[in-house]
Amino acid sequence: MQSALINGKKLCCSMLLKNCFRPLSAASGKLTNVEINDKTGVAVLTMNRLPVNGLNLDLLRDLLQSIQEIEKNKCRGLILTSASNTIFSAGLDITEMYKPDQERLKQFWNALQDVWLALYGSAVPTAAAINGHSPAGGCLLASSCEYRVMLPKYTIGLNETQLGIVAPKWFMSTFRNVLPRRIAEQALVQGKMFTSDEALKVGLVDELVASKEEALIKCEKFFASFSKTDPIARYLTKKQLRYNDMKELQDEKVQDVENFVSFVNQPTVQKSLGFYLESLKKKAK
Ligand SMILES: CC/C=C\C/C=C\CCC/C=C/CC(=O)SCCNC(=O)CCNC(=O)[C@H](O)C(C)(C)COP(=O)(O)OP(=O)(O)OC[C@H]1O[C@@H](n2cnc3c(N)ncnc32)[C@H](O)[C@@H]1OP(=O)(O)O
Numbered sequence: 001m002q003s004a005l006i007n008g009k010k011l012c013c014s015m016l017l018k019n020c021f022r023p024l025s026a027a028s029g030k031l032t033n034v035e036i037n038d039k040t041g042v043a044v045l046t047m048n049r050l051p052v053n054g055l056n057l058d059l060l061r062d063l064l065q066s067i068q069e070i071e072k073n074k075c076r077g078l079i080l081t082s083a084s085n086t087i088f089s090a091g092l093d094i095t096e097m098y099k100p101d102q103e104r105l106k107q108f109w110n111a112l113q114d115v116w117l118a119l120y121g122s123a124v125p126t127a128a129a130i131n132g133h134s135p136a137g138g139c140l141l142a143s144s145c146e147y148r149v150m151l152p153k154y155t156i157g158l159n160e161t162q163l164g165i166v167a168p169k170w171f172m173s174t175f176r177n178v179l180p181r182r183i184a185e186q187a188l189v190q191g192k193m194f195t196s197d198e199a200l201k202v203g204l205v206d207e208l209v210a211s212k213e214e215a216l217i218k219c220e221k222f223f224a225s226f227s228k229t230d231p232i233a234r235y236l237t238k239k240q241l242r243y244n245d246m247k248e249l250q251d252e253k254v255q256d257v258e259n260f261v262s263f264v265n266q267p268t269v270q271k272s273l274g275f276y277l278e279s280l281k282k283k284a285k
């Protein structure tokens with residue numbers, strides 16, 4: 001009975017996908033794609049830098065432009081997802097940090113700050129359809145949304161300490177906004193990657209579903225739960241709750257870039273990043 005119901009919705013969704021979605025052309029950069037459901041007003045923002053949606057400067061710039069266009073168009077919701085079948089996002093593109101061009105390195109971190117501020121503080125309700133692995137920066141993006149639906153058998157978490165990196169304060173605040181403090185602390189110090197089941201258990205994600213289509217439906221349902229809520233009151237409440245986290249970064253934006261640049265340029269950090277990149281490449285062979 002339940003699967004019949006789900007199948008019914010699936011059919012509905014694929015019909016919607018075919019009939020109701022129009023691209024938001026201004027927001028569809030090379031590495032992101034935005035489609036708006038004309039019936040519901042919900043925008044699906046898809047990261048499309050395959051194979052792993054590594055967050056490099058170009059993807060971050062496209063993401064920012066897309067989020068801003070979705071806000072401008074007063075969409076009823078923003079669903080963040082991936083064009084890959086197995087990876088939501090591999091997090092920051094490590095090649096941006098390894099032997100970096102110094103000016104680009106600053107722009108890169110600045111772009112990440114801006115994407116986080118735009119997504120975390122978005123006036124439009126946000127949800128992530130996590131259709132693949134979501135380590136580090138991928139987890140940051142998903143956790144910045146208000147609701148998360150994940151597919152089974154993937155992993156998600158802030159694994160920075162496993163890489164010998166300290167996650168910046170605003171990564172940690174984002175995590176703490178989602179998880180109980182003690183669980184957030186334990187996970188952050190361990191650099192824990194949660195399986196989908198574990199993520200559901202601790203509340204890092206809100207629902208598990210079997211397919212991306214179902215994930216999109218669940219995210220739409222989350223937005224529909226605001227149908228009787230005043231949108232301005234909704235946004236102002238969210239803004240108040242997230243104000244301190246955002247203000248902290250806004251006040252320290254320049255210092256935060258400097259900290260990042262100086263951290264990344266340390267010879268020991270460069271060495272670790274080099275080894276890590278090599279290990280990823282070896283694994284791929
Ligand atoms: C005091 C402190 C002050 C300031 C601190 C400041 C800064 C520090 C904070 C920095 C924050 C960093 C957060 C991050 O996001 S770091 C990135 C962390 N990401 C990861 O650890 C993920 C690594 N990747 C994987 O685990 C797997 O690739 C993944 C599970 C995502 C996919 O596995 P799959 O088997 O499907 O693919 P692979 O064969 O592994 O990969 C395919 C190719 O993609 C390359 N790759 C993968 N991930 C990355 C990446 N993050 N960056 C760059 N390149 C990546 C991989 O090497 C393969 O490449 P090729 O061999 O095909 O060339």
